[in-house]
Amino acid sequence: xxxxxxxxxxxxxxxxxxxxxxxENWVKGAENYAEGWIDCFQAYQGLGPPETHQTxxxxxxxxxxxxxxxxxxxxxxxxxxxxxxxLKEWYADGFNTTERNGALAEKHPDKFIVNTxxxxxxxxxxxxxFEDNVAKWGSKGVKLYTAEWNNGSRGYKLSDPExxxxxxxxxxxxxKNIHVHKGPTIWPLDKDAFDVSDxxxxxxxxxxxxxxxxxxxxxxxxxxxxxxxxxPNVYAGLSVVIGGLMYARPKFFAKVMGELLFWVGxxxxxxGSDYNIWEPKWQIEGFVDWDxxxxxxxxxxxxxxxxxxKILGLNAAKLYGIAxxxxxxxxxxxxxxxxxxxxxxxxxxxx
Amino acid sequence: xxxxxxxxxxxxLDEPVxxxxxxxxxxxxxxxxxxxxxxxxxxxxxxxxxFLMVADAYDAASAVEGVRRTEVVLDDHFASDAINRGxxxxxxxxxxxxDLAAGELDELRADFVRKxxxxxxxxxxxxxxxxxxxxxxxxxxxxxxxxxxxxxxxxRARRAELGLPAGDSSALLVDATTGExxxxxxxPLHLRxxxxxxxxxEANGSVCRGMLxxxxxxxxxxxxxxxx
Numbered sequence: 001x002x003x004x005x006x007x008x009x010x011x012x013x014x015x016x017x018x019x020x021x022x023x024e025n026w027v028k029g030a031e032n033y034a035e036g037w038i039d040c041f042q043a044y045q046g047l048g049p050p051e052t053h054q055t056x057x058x059x060x061x062x063x064x065x066x067x068x069x070x071x072x073x074x075x076x077x078x079x080x081x082x083x084x085x086x087l088k089e090w091y092a093d094g095f096n097t098t099e100r101n102g103a104l105a106e107k108h109p110d111k112f113i114v115n116t117x118x119x120x121x122x123x124x125x126x127x128x129x130f131e132d133n134v135a136k137w138g139s140k141g142v143k144l145y146t147a148e149w150n151n152g153s154r155g156y157k158l159s160d161p162e163x164x165x166x167x168x169x170x171x172x173x174x175x176k177n178i179h180v181h182k183g184p185t186i187w188p189l190d191k192d193a194f195d196v197s198d199x200x201x202x203x204x205x206x207x208x209x210x211x212x213x214x215x216x217x218x219x220x221x222x223x224x225x226x227x228x229x230x231x232p233n234v235y236a237g238l239s240v241v242i243g244g245l246m247y248a249r250p251k252f253f254a255k256v257m258g259e260l261l262f263w264v265g266x267x268x269x270x271x272g273s274d275y276n277i278w279e280p281k282w283q284i285e286g287f288v289d290w291d292x293x294x295x296x297x298x299x300x301x302x303x304x305x306x307x308x309x310k311i312l313g314l315n316a317a318k319l320y321g322i323a324x325x326x327x328x329x330x331x332x333x334x335x336x337x338x339x340x341x342x343x344x345x346x347x348x349x350x351x
Numbered sequence: 352x353x354x355x356x357x358x359x360x361x362x363x364l365d366e367p368v369x370x371x372x373x374x375x376x377x378x379x380x381x382x383x384x385x386x387x388x389x390x391x392x393x394x395x396x397x398x399x400x401x402f403l404m405v406a407d408a409y410d411a412a413s414a415v416e417g418v419r420r421t422e423v424v425l426d427d428h429f430a431s432d433a434i435n436r437g438x439x440x441x442x443x444x445x446x447x448x449x450d451l452a453a454g455e456l457d458e459l460r461a462d463f464v465r466k467x468x469x470x471x472x473x474x475x476x477x478x479x480x481x482x483x484x485x486x487x488x489x490x491x492x493x494x495x496x497x498x499x500x501x502x503x504x505x506x507r508a509r510r511a512e513l514g515l516p517a518g519d520s521s522a523l524l525v526d527a528t529t530g531e532x533x534x535x536x537x538x539p540l541h542l543r544x545x546x547x548x549x550x551x552x553e554a555n556g557s558v559c560r561g562m563l564x565x566x567x568x569x570x571x572x573x574x575x576x577x578x579x
Contacts, residue, residue, distance in 0.1 A: 032429070033429065036393075036394030036395060036429055037394075037395070039394065039566075040393045040394055040395055040562075043392070043393065043562045043565040043566055044562070046561065046562070046565035047558070047561050047562075047565075154451060183395075189398060189399045189444075189448050189451045189452040190399060190444065190445070190452045190454045190455065190456055190458075190459060191459065192459060192462065193397050193399070194397075218555070218558075219363065219551070219555040219558075220551065221547070221550070221551040221554070222466070222544070222547045222548045222550075222551040225547055226544070244558060244561075245554065245557075245558070248557075248561050249554070249557045249558070249561070252550070252553065252554040252557050255550045255553075255554065256550060256551075256554050259546075259547050259550050259551075262543075263547065
C-alpha cells in the first residue's frame with residue numbers, strides 16, 4: 001500500500017521476475033546470447049534514476065532478501081505477480097522459471113501470485129508440464145514470450161494451431177489471463193517480428209480469456225492500440241512504459257500515456273515494475289505524482305487519483321480476483337469497469 | 352562520406368543512421384578505400400532492419416565519387432556474422448539468412464515507409480491545426496497549399512518513395528496504402544492514427560538513443576544531441 005496526500009493506493013505489481021542470469025547458469029556454447037540478453041536488460045535499467053542502477057553482478061542475480069526488501073518493504077507492493085521466462089537454450093536452469101519463482105512464493109505466503117507458461121512447440125510433453133504447473137502452483141495466468149528460441153525455431157505466433165490447442169486447454173484449466181510479450185521473433189525474418197496481429201486473432205477466438213500485452217506492444221504501440229480498441233479482452237501491460245520512459249524521457253512518457261488512455265482506457269491498463277530491471281518504489285512514487293507537463297497535452301484524457309488507483313492495482317486485482325480491503329477500493333461508484341466497457345471501445349473506434 | 356551515410360535511414364525510426372549515432376567510425380584511405388563500422392542499441396535489435404541499414408550504407412558509400420572499395424561492418428550484434436558475410440558477398444537478404452528468411456525485404460520496408468507517411472502527416476498537420484485551421488479545412492488542402500518546411504519535404508519524399516501522389520496539386524491527406532484522398536468523415540480518426548504513429552516512432556527513437564548511450568560511451572560520427 002502506498003499513501004500520499006491522504007489517498008491510499010492498493011498496489012499490484014503485475015509483471016515482475018526472480019531471475020538467475022549469473023555466468024554459472026549460462027549454457028556452454030550459448031554464452032554470448034545469455035550475456036547479450038542480460039546486458040540488454042541492464043541497459044534498460046540505465047533508463048531509470050542513476051541511484052537505482054546496479055553493478056553487473058548484482059543485476060544478474062538478485063538475492064531473496066533483496067527482492068523482498070525492494071518489492072515489499074521499500075516498494076509498497078501488496079501483491080506481486082511472477083511472470084516466468086524460460087530461455088533454456090541460453091540459461092541451463094532457465095532464466096526465471098515457474099519453479100524458481102514458486103519456491104520463493106512458498107516461503108512468503110500471500111505475497112505472490114505464481115503464473116506459469118507454455119510453449120506450443122513443446123508438444124505433448126510440454127502440455128503435461130503445463131498442466132502439472134497449473135495444478136501445483138494454482139496459476140490463473142500464463143506468460144508467453146513469442147520470440148523464445150526452441151530447437152532451431154526462432155519464435156512462434158499465438159495464432160498457430162498448436163498455440164490454439166494450448167490456449168483451449170488453458171481455458172479448461174481455469175487460466176484467465178494471458179500475458180503476451182512480443183519480442184523479436186526471427187522467423188520469418190522478412191516479416192515484422194513485432195507484429196501483434198496474432199494476438200488479435202487469439203483474442204477474438206478466445207473471448208473468455210484476457211490478453212494483457214506487456215510493454216504495450218513496444219516497439220509497435222500504434223499497432224497494439226488499433227487492436228486493443230477493437231478487442232474488449234485486450235489490456236495494456238505498462239511494464240517498460242513507466243520504468244523506461246517516465247524518468248528518462250518525460251515528454252514521451254506523457255504522450256505515450258495520453259495515447260494509451262485515449263485508445264485503451266484507464267480501466268484496461270495495469271502497472272508492472274518489470275523487477276529486477278527497475279524497482280517498484282520510484283515508479284509508484286513518480287506515477288502517483290505524475291500529470292501532463294503542460295497544456296500542449298490538453299487533447300489527451302485527464303488523469304486523476306482514481307485513474308492511478310486503477311492502474312496501480314485495482315485493475316489487476318480484478319483480473320486476478322485479488323481481495324482489496326474496503327478502505328483501498330474506489331470511493332463512490334465502486335469498482336473498475338469489467339472487460340467489455342463497450343462505451344469506451346466505441347469511443348476509441350469512432351473518434 | 353558522412354553526407355552519403357546520412358541518406359541511410361533506420362527503417363523503423365525513419366531517421367538517418369548518422370543522427371542516431373549508429374555510425375561508430377568511417378574512414379576513407381587516400382586510395383579511396385572506405386571502411387564503415389555500424390553499431391546498434393542492443394545485441395538483439397531486429398536483424399532484418401539491421402541488414403537493411405548495412406546494405407543501404409554499403410550502397411550509399413559505394414556511390415560516392417572516387418570510392419574504389421567499400422567495406423561495411425556491423426559490430427556487436429547476434430547476427431553480425433551472417434549480415435557482414437552477406438553484405439561482403441553482395442548476396443541478398445534471403446541468401447544471407449538461408450532457411451530463416453522466405454523472401455526479400457521490399458514489402459517490409461514499404462510497410463514502414465507507410466508508417467513514416469502517417470507520422471509525417473501529423474508533423475505537417477499539427478502546426479496547421481495550431482494556427483486555427485479546422486479538420487474540414489485540411490480535407491480540402493493540397494500539398495501546394497502548405498507553407499514550405501523541412502517536414503513537408505520529408506513527407507513528400509516518403510510519399511514519392513511509395514509511388515503515392517506527392518505534387519503540389521495532390522491532396523494533403525491521403526491513405527498511405529491507396530493514395531486516395533481521406534474524406535472529411537474519416538479525417539478525425541486518420542489524424543488520431545497519424546499522431547499515435549508519430550508518438551510511437553519518436554518514443555522508440557528516444558528509447559533506442561538511451562539504450563545506445565548506455566551501451567557505448569563514445570559518440571557516433573555525425574550523432575545529434577537528443578531533445579528529451
